[in-house]
Amino acid sequence: MRILAIGTHPDDVELGCGRALALFKKKGRDLSVLVLTRGEASGDPVVRENECKLAASIIGVDRLYFGNIADTRITDGIETGKERIR
Numbered sequence: 001m002r003i004l005a006i007g008t009h010p011d012d013v014e015l016g017c018g019r020a021l022a023l024f025k026k027k028g029r030d031l032s033v034l035v036l037t038r039g040e041a042s043g044d045p046v047v048r049e050n051e052c053k054l055a056a057s058i059i060g061v062d063r064l065y066f067g068n069i070a071d072t073r074i075t076d077g078i079e080t081g082k083e084r085i086r
Contacts, residue, residue: 002030008074009039010052018059025060032063036080041071 003024007013013021013033025031033056038045049066056064074080 002032004032004034006034006036008036009042009071010035010037010048011039011055014052014055014059018055021061022059031059031061032065033061034065034067036067036069036074037071038066039071 001024003021005013005017005021007016013035021031021033035052039048042048053064069080
């Protein structure tokens with residue numbers, strides 16, 4: 001089974017479902033995380049991204065992706081879906 005968790009900002013996935021992800025990993029599941037922004041509206045984006053990478057490694061995330069959406073600019077429309085992921 002493959003698991004994909006999506007969060008708006010760095011730390012959303014870790015705080016929202018980090019424990020569940022760690023349990024899935026313990027059961028041998030493949031984990032991917034997509035973070036849509038770098039969280040620049042509430043802190044240094046470089047620091048926040050590095051903290052996210054560290055947390056992902058602790059949880060056991062196999063793949064971590066970051067979207068290229070400006071913080072506070074996420075919509076429920078097509079614009080969000082068209083943004084690039086790195």
